[in-house]
Amino acid sequence: MTSLFQTTLELGLISSLTVLALYLSYSMLNICDLSTDGAFTMGAAAGAVMVIAGHPFLAVPSAMLAGALSGLLTALLQTKMGMDSLLSGIVVNTGAYSINIAIMGGSSLLNMNGRTTVFSFITDALAGSSLEAAGKLITAAFFVLAVGTSLAFFLRTRLGLALRAAGDNPDMVRSSSINITAITILGLCISGSFTALSGCLLACYSKSANINIGTGMLTVALASLLIGRMFFKKGGTALGIAGAVAGSVLFRLFYTLALRLNMPAYMLKLASSVIVIIAIAGPHFLEKAKKRGSRLTAAALFKRKESHHAEIKSYIKNF
Amino acid sequence: MLKLNHISKTFNAGTVNEKKALSDISLHLKKGEFVTVIGSNGAGKSTLLNAISGSFGIDSGSIELDGKDITHTKDFVRAASIGRLFQNPMQGTAPAMSIEDNLFLASGRSGWLGRISERDRKDFREMLAVLGMGLEDRMKSPVGLLSGGQRQALSLLMATYHTPKLLLLDEHTAALDPAAAEKILELTEKIVSENRITCLMITHDMDSALHLGSRTIMMNGGKIIHDLSGAEREKATTGTLISLFKEETCGAVVSDRMLLS
């Protein structure tokens, strides 16, 4: 019997892969990739098809390849075909809906009951040992660890630095010998593959893939990313990655707690929207308030100066 | 080293906003030559540098660098042999990344998958120490925390990390306070002369235009209207430049500000 807490942790870890994808595209490359939902479902669909065909391990690279292709298309649209980055995401996301149904053989729901998945494989392998109950958790943690450490490693390489610079100061990269188009394409392919991996794992975990599995994932992941950022404000990329994973788990935890407090399950998406709004609008208002504060002190200073002048004037007069 | 053969560029051709920014410009720079460029606002100085670095294609003419025709070469490919610095000190560095990360990126060392090694750090420290700004002790702090002068100095190091065949400086000290501007000019002169870099420097400061380098060109209306070097340049003063400019724009109401501003 797995506890509620463990399920929360498992789901948090699985969706943290999408959060890591956003960490790369949104935080590093500074691109809001609106094709995230579609790529997530694409990973689920491709993974499920492979699992049903009897290839539980091939499911993982297949899903990642599908996600990378989706990222490639999104990137090509905005770097080579003059499309705005938001619009290219929307267009790919919409098109992906049809592609995903096609991948699932024309159906909008695939069932993997009784099939071997990476999760069931590991759980079976651990059968009888004391770790059996933690099989799914170990599997999810393994993927997060693998993706997290390779991402951390990648971001420290010169290629990774070029990618960070492309988001940080595109003007600089444009006037350097780095091909910013190639960097953008690479970044979106990698982030697409992470998103799809996340979708694939969620489908395998819940033993079913449906066409709406990715709906709202972008906002959920963005909320997690922003929660994570709150706790790991400063620090390098390694901390940022740890923060993204922690944010994802925390988001799931909040959600589970809210469910325990009788929040209906359909409120998940609203909760994620509200968190994103608070996380983005909050600092914005704080900034404004700070500015108003400094304006007030400026006005006060001015007033003080004026009264000082009056004092001097009256002093001179009386002299 | 650099040969511009009759290059022209018109922006927004065929519209009401049509603007002939470069008109039949020819210019030859010898290897190691340091040329200053002056001219009023809108004369086409920045456009000239942008054309050389490939920010846009030119309408006619050809550009040759070190014997190779680069007229149709992509900008990022040209950037491997052309270093650039801009007026805005924010433009040359990535603010969220540390000093050492910025330098490592510019160094192009150890391939795309390489990471900073201790040896790199040691080299970076030595380079930074030469600036005399104490940056060698702040290699891990984000570049965004540096002052404009410090950022521009770092940009200069990055742009010349691998001695470029050509260095293009577009009013790179104009946004700095006088002391910082002085310092950056000093560094520029030092780096350029030590490495014998061929260099084009736009400036609005008549004094540095005449004192730095060995040749001064004056632009107006997309053309090179004067090209001073040798004895003629030795004798020239700020006053000479202004009267040359007035003479050329014949009778038009010209104020010193137009040239100096």
Ligand SMILES: Nc1ncnc2c1ncn2[C@@H]1O[C@H](COP(=O)(O)OP(=O)(O)OP(=O)(O)O)[C@@H](O)[C@H]1O
């Ligand atoms: N991308 C562009 N599109 C349209 N017009 C442009 C563009 N770039 C420059 N121009 C025009 O070309 C002319 C020359 O501009 P340029 O920036 O080269 O002047 P400049 O000599 O550098 O002046 P300043 O001293 O003000 O920097 C100007 O009239 C400008 O408006």
Ligand SMILES: [Mg+2]
């Ligand atoms: Mg200019």
